[in-house]
Amino acid sequence: xxxxxxxVVNGLTLGAVYAVVALGYTMVYGIVQLINFAHGEVVMIGCxxxxxxxxxxxxxxxxxxxxxxxxALAAIAVCMAVGYGIERVAYRPLRNAPRLAPxxxxxxxSIVLQHLALLVWGRSYIAFPQIIEVKLYRLGNAxxxxxxxxxxxxxxxxxxxxxxxxxxxxxxxxxxxxxxxTSQNPAVAGLMGIDVNRTIAQTFLIGAALGAVAGVMVGAxxxxxxxxxxxxxxxxxxxxxxxxxxxxxxxxxxGGLLMGLxxxxxxxxxxxxxxxxxxxxxxxxxxxxxxxxxxxxLLGSNYKDxxxxxxxxLVLVFRPSGLLGERVGDxx
Amino acid sequence: xxxxxxxxxxxEGITRRFGGLAALTDVxxxxxxxxxxxxxxxxxxxxxxxxxxxxxxxxxxxxxFRLDGKTMGSVMPDxxxxxxxxxxxQNIRLFxxxxxxxxxxxxxxxxxxxxxWGAVMRTAATRAEEAETEARAxxxxxxxxxxxxxxxxxxxxxxxxxxxxxxxRALATEPKLLALDEPAAGMNATEKQSLRRLLETIRASGTxxxxxEHDMRLVMGLCDRVLVLNHGRRIAEGAxxxxxRDPTVIGAYLGGTHREAATT
Numbered sequence: 001x002x003x004x005x006x007x008v009v010n011g012l013t014l015g016a017v018y019a020v021v022a023l024g025y026t027m028v029y030g031i032v033q034l035i036n037f038a039h040g041e042v043v044m045i046g047c048x049x050x051x052x053x054x055x056x057x058x059x060x061x062x063x064x065x066x067x068x069x070x071x072a073l074a075a076i077a078v079c080m081a082v083g084y085g086i087e088r089v090a091y092r093p094l095r096n097a098p099r100l101a102p103x104x105x106x107x108x109x110s111i112v113l114q115h116l117a118l119l120v121w122g123r124s125y126i127a128f129p130q131i132i133e134v135k136l137y138r139l140g141n142a143x144x145x146x147x148x149x150x151x152x153x154x155x156x157x158x159x160x161x162x163x164x165x166x167x168x169x170x171x172x173x174x175x176x177x178x179x180x181x182t183s184q185n186p187a188v189a190g191l192m193g194i195d196v197n198r199t200i201a202q203t204f205l206i207g208a209a210l211g212a213v214a215g216v217m218v219g220a221x222x223x224x225x226x227x228x229x230x231x232x233x234x235x236x237x238x239x240x241x242x243x244x245x246x247x248x249x250x251x252x253x254x255g256g257l258l259m260g261l262x263x264x265x266x267x268x269x270x271x272x273x274x275x276x277x278x279x280x281x282x283x284x285x286x287x288x289x290x291x292x293x294x295x296x297x298l299l300g301s302n303y304k305d306x307x308x309x310x311x312x313x314l315v316l317v318f319r320p321s322g323l324l325g326e327r328v329g330d331x332x
Numbered sequence: 333x334x335x336x337x338x339x340x341x342x343x344e345g346i347t348r349r350f351g352g353l354a355a356l357t358d359v360x361x362x363x364x365x366x367x368x369x370x371x372x373x374x375x376x377x378x379x380x381x382x383x384x385x386x387x388x389x390x391x392x393x394x395x396x397f398r399l400d401g402k403t404m405g406s407v408m409p410d411x412x413x414x415x416x417x418x419x420x421x422q423n424i425r426l427f428x429x430x431x432x433x434x435x436x437x438x439x440x441x442x443x444x445x446x447x448x449w450g451a452v453m454r455t456a457a458t459r460a461e462e463a464e465t466e467a468r469a470x471x472x473x474x475x476x477x478x479x480x481x482x483x484x485x486x487x488x489x490x491x492x493x494x495x496x497x498x499x500x501r502a503l504a505t506e507p508k509l510l511a512l513d514e515p516a517a518g519m520n521a522t523e524k525q526s527l528r529r530l531l532e533t534i535r536a537s538g539t540x541x542x543x544x545e546h547d548m549r550l551v552m553g554l555c556d557r558v559l560v561l562n563h564g565r566r567i568a569e570g571a572x573x574x575x576x577r578d579p580t581v582i583g584a585y586l587g588g589t590h591r592e593a594a595t596t
Contacts, residue, residue: 174437174444174462177430181438184427190409191387191419193442193505 005139005146007268008261013152013221015260016159020214021237022244022252022259023166024207030247031183031203032095037106038086040234041113042208045082046075046215047128047225048121054129064131068220075212082113083208087201110231117227125226128219155217162210163253169206170249179203183247232305236263239312245325254323259308267304274298338401340365340540341386341417341509345395348378348385348564355381356564358395363509368531368541370555370572372548374584378564379544380422383513387419388412400508414442418502419511422544424494428487432478432497435486436469439504472500476530492523496530503534510534511542516550528554552576560584 021043028036050071057067090109094102132154136147170176181189182199190196218233219225236259244255272278276296280286289296315322339362346359356378363369371379384390386397388409397404399415407415418439427435444465450458473479476496481489486497495515502510515531516524528550535541545551551558552572560568560575562584568575575581 174441174465177434177438178441180430180434181427184429185425187389187409188421188425188427189438191389191413192438192501193410193413194438195410196408 002145003268005144007264009139009146009148009152010268011261011264012257013155013260014264015257016156017214017217017221017233017256018237018240018259019253019256020159020162020210020217021233022241022256023163023249024211024214025234025238025241026244026246026249026252027179027203027207029241030249031179031200032091033099034091034102035106035238035246036086036091036204036207037103037234037238038090038109038113039207039211040230040232040237041110041117042079042082042086042211042230043215043218043233043237044225044227044230045113045117046079046212047219047229048117048126048215048227049078049212050075050216050219051126051128051225052121054131058129058131064133067131068216072213072216075216076209079208079212079215080205083204083211084201087204092197092200110234114227114231121225121227123227125224128223128225130220130223132220151220155221158213158217162213166206166210167249175199175202236305236308239308239315242322243311243315245322248322248324251322251324259311262307262311263304266307267301270299270303271297271301339363340367340400341542342398342401343382343386343395344398346382346385346392346397347394348381348390349393354564356385356561359561359564359566360395361559361566361569363540363542364556366535366538366540367556368535368543368554370551370558371542371544371561372546372551372558372575373561373567376563377561377584379561380513381564382561383419383511383544386412386511387417410442413505413507416506416508417511418505418507418509420495420498420502420513420515422513422517424491424498426486426494426497426501428485430486431483432473432486432489432493432500433466433469433482435497435501436472436504437465439472439501440465440468443504443506469500469504472504473497475503475533476500477526492519495519495527499530499534503539507539509540509542513544514546515543516545516547524550548576 021039024039024042025036028034028039053071053074054067057070086109090105091102094105132151135150137149138144139146139148170179178189178194178199179202181192181194182196186196189199218229237256240255240259241252242255243258244251244253274297276286276298277290277294279298280290341363343362344360346356347354348356359378359382371382373379381390385392388407388411391406399417404412404415427438430438444461470479470482473482476499478489478493478496478500481493486494489497499510499512499515512531516527519527524547531541531543531554543551543555555572557570558572558575559566560578560581567580567584568578
């Protein structure tokens, strides 16, 4: 039961991060029908920039929360610039090209951004400074060992606030109406006086800002950063967006949370399920392994990255439009 | 050109080709301020293509449009709207997943300016502008006669109401020239009558109208002047009654002996 509760907490934290990143994918897809595969790298750059700023300010004697906030603001600013640059330089010229062209460009961009980060921050793992002292809170009664940390609480709360703000922006403001109109029909939106290029650029800016905050959260949570960290994170968040129904904001949130839970549960229980001694009772041939090391498992928690892709494959096979997605195919 | 005064919209030598097909060849005309100007012709004559080049959806191969004496050049569709031309579509193109009210508010987009900052901070100016936009949108829905459907999704509106909503959305951009592509298509006689009254009210409020329409009774009753296209060329222009008697026009519609029947 403790494991379960602990994995729910971990899964929701992770899921909140995936949801914020998935929103970046789904917003861009919703408006230009493009999978921005460079979005994971934007998240990575956000993490790296925050790292640099926090390290630079760490000795200045400022309050830790202020340092973290400044790091996040710097990350947001840089990522918005990167996001805008990506759209302007790489995607806008290909807006009317066959869809394969921007897709390949996106993959190319992702490699370019990774290697720029490699040049700036080096190839080794970077320890993300833990300027906020981690406090653990016990969940439930005194017998449980499940805990939640202040960092986890902060991540979940910050994600919820950002998602609420995004929904308000998209559904309540003039800019949001322009975005929804452009996503439904850019040509007609243009004829109604909406500057389509500007609206698309705004979408990239918002997605990049969300990605920057996600980068800071990942850095603070795992305490580690690396120039390739955006790749796997981006793929998982993309899978989450597909799970929820790509192009659908609520779907990205739902998909992200589910993906986080699936990954946490998989990591938490796969070792138990594939313990060699358990398998011995079902399949022949494990007796020797069980005898030599009763605690050994066939698959451990380091298989945690697999689940996102199992989910992606299952969704694509059984429900390609995702959980909340509308039918696809009426737009080429 | 019949008008003495400078026309609101002047088209000079408009030409557009699709590969080897000349969709429009050297078409010129002028629309006077406050006119209801009809554009007719058999299917495939180039009427909708003319709308599309006028509103920046297609580029021009030759020729020029002047609005208020100013050359429009090659402009993006949103700039066309800013300059003062709004249109509707033959096949209705509303934002189906938005409410009727939101569809009209989109038309107000270019006449408002609230940015992200205002939206996030809920500044007084932004709130006032949003309230104003919504009030104007409601008023326009009332004006076209679908005020009670404001919160319905556009795609759930009945067909006639969708046509009216397209007109309201176009009017929201405060156009000088309202271009309507077959607004009466699919309407019954009663609906056509009320559409006709609506268009006359719009004209009376000072908006010039360019109208593509197949219903000849509507065209003849409503339009001040009519331009007839066939195979992408101008074949006649003038008062509806004169155009109706023009042998070239009759030939175009009924299929002259020397002409292939224009079928689509």
